[in-house]
Amino acid sequence: MISDVxxxxxxxxxxxxxxxxxxxxxxxxxxxxxxxxxxxxxxKTLRQGVLKNVEYTLIKKDGTRFTxxxxxxxxKDARNRPKHFIAITRDITERKIIEDELKASLREKEVxxxxxxxxxxxxxQVISGLLDLKSLxxxxxxxxxxxxxxxxxIHTLALIHEHLYQSRQFTHIEMGEYVRDLVKxxxxxxxxxxxxxxxxxxYQKIYLTINQALPLAIIINEAISNVFKHAFRxxxxxxxxxxxxxxxxxxxxxxxxxxGVGLPPNxxxxxxxxxxxxxxxxxxxxxxxxxxxxxxxxxxxILIQFSTI
Numbered sequence: 001m002i003s004d005v006x007x008x009x010x011x012x013x014x015x016x017x018x019x020x021x022x023x024x025x026x027x028x029x030x031x032x033x034x035x036x037x038x039x040x041x042x043x044k045t046l047r048q049g050v051l052k053n054v055e056y057t058l059i060k061k062d063g064t065r066f067t068x069x070x071x072x073x074x075x076k077d078a079r080n081r082p083k084h085f086i087a088i089t090r091d092i093t094e095r096k097i098i099e100d101e102l103k104a105s106l107r108e109k110e111v112x113x114x115x116x117x118x119x120x121x122x123x124x125q126v127i128s129g130l131l132d133l134k135s136l137x138x139x140x141x142x143x144x145x146x147x148x149x150x151x152x153x154i155h156t157l158a159l160i161h162e163h164l165y166q167s168r169q170f171t172h173i174e175m176g177e178y179v180r181d182l183v184k185x186x187x188x189x190x191x192x193x194x195x196x197x198x199x200x201x202x203y204q205k206i207y208l209t210i211n212q213a214l215p216l217a218i219i220i221n222e223a224i225s226n227v228f229k230h231a232f233r234x235x236x237x238x239x240x241x242x243x244x245x246x247x248x249x250x251x252x253x254x255x256x257x258x259x260g261v262g263l264p265p266n267x268x269x270x271x272x273x274x275x276x277x278x279x280x281x282x283x284x285x286x287x288x289x290x291x292x293x294x295x296x297x298x299x300x301x302i303l304i305q306f307s308t309i
Contacts, residue, residue: 002026003084012068012091014061026087031057031065045072046082055096058089066093110170117165124158149225152189156182156221160213173213176203179244182220190228196237197228197258203244206252208308215287216254219280223256223302226276231260231300238299250308259299280304 005021013029015021030038034056045051051072058068069092075084128151135147159182163173183199208216224240232238243255277294280302284292290306 009089012060012089013058014064020061026085029058031059033057041072042085045074045085049074049076055092066091067096068092113170114165117161117170121158121161121165124154124161128154128158145229148189152186152221152225153218155185155189156217157214159185160210160217164210172207172209175206175208175213175216176244177205178213178217179203179220179242182217183224183242186221186224186228190225196235197232198237198239200239200241202242204246206244206246206308208252212288212306212308215283219283219304220254220256222276222280227256227258227260227300231258231262233261236260247305252304252306252308254304255301257299257301262296262298262300263294 002021002024005018010016010018010021013021027035027038038056041051041054054070054072056068056070057065059065068089070087070089072085072087074082075086077083131147131151131154135144135151138144138147159178160173163178163181164170167173180201180203183201187199220242224242227240231240238259241255241257243253243257245253247253281292281294284290284304284306288304288306290304293301293303295301295303
């Protein structure tokens with residue numbers, strides 16, 4: 001039963017005098033559909049001694065409703081028995097309206113952003129498909145190879161937007177599953193060259209911003225494409241190992257290793273024939289602010305380490 005009431009509470013619920021509320025049950029001020037919740041929270045307050053910031057739909061004297069936030073406290077006697085139950089209510093209707101408007105606006109922006117990623121992905125896939133068709137009409141093996149490489153690079157970027165489109169968040173992309181899907185695609189693109197190459201994937205869930213994901217995707221595409229095109233002699237069996245792991249506290253480690261023929265001895269990394277290696281090295285150092293290593297031991301290994309933002 002209500003034993004005392006403040007002027008603010010009277011005003012909040014539209015009553016004029018304390019006698020209109022004193023002696024009534026507190027639950028009468030709560031919307032009928034939420035009285036079970038109010039009783040449950042009342043018992044919780046008795047056990048815990050205090051309960052803060054609980055939202056209810058409350059009722060005024062004239063029957064109109066408003067959203068209230070209640071902080072409740074139990075006052076106990078000398079024997080630690082509950083003596084009084086104090087509830088402080090404030091009207092948060094306006095705040096809830098603003099919150100709902102912000103949530104609606106955020107949902108609209110998420111839908112719009114998802115649609116942007118979807119359209120970018122579709123446009124890139126259209127370009128990739130056109131390159132694939134054009135390559136079928138070209139007699140030059142060198143030009144056909146350039147179209148194939150360009151198609152792979154474009155799809156690499158499209159795949160980023162596809163993962164973002166399917167994701168619940170647009171600020172970060174999970175790179176482990178992305179690497180899996182990219183390897184699967186590249187095996188299809190270079191199907192004529194990779195029948196004997198076995199992929200070995202070892203990856204963890206790693207979330208990167210799109211500013212880091214894009215250069216890393218280009219690096220992975222370039223490294224894997226080079227393996228398919230150059231690492232093995234015709235008919236030679238081999239393996240392609242790709243490792244993507246977190247290194248505490250906030251570093252990412254990527255290794256792409258093959259057991260093929262290796263790079264030519266005394267290779268000059270600045271020569272035109274190593275454009276792919278220079279591209280990867282520049283992306284790591286300039287875009288990812290990381291470290292790039294190229295080693296040879298029964299094949300070629302590319303090692304990359306950088307910090308997450």
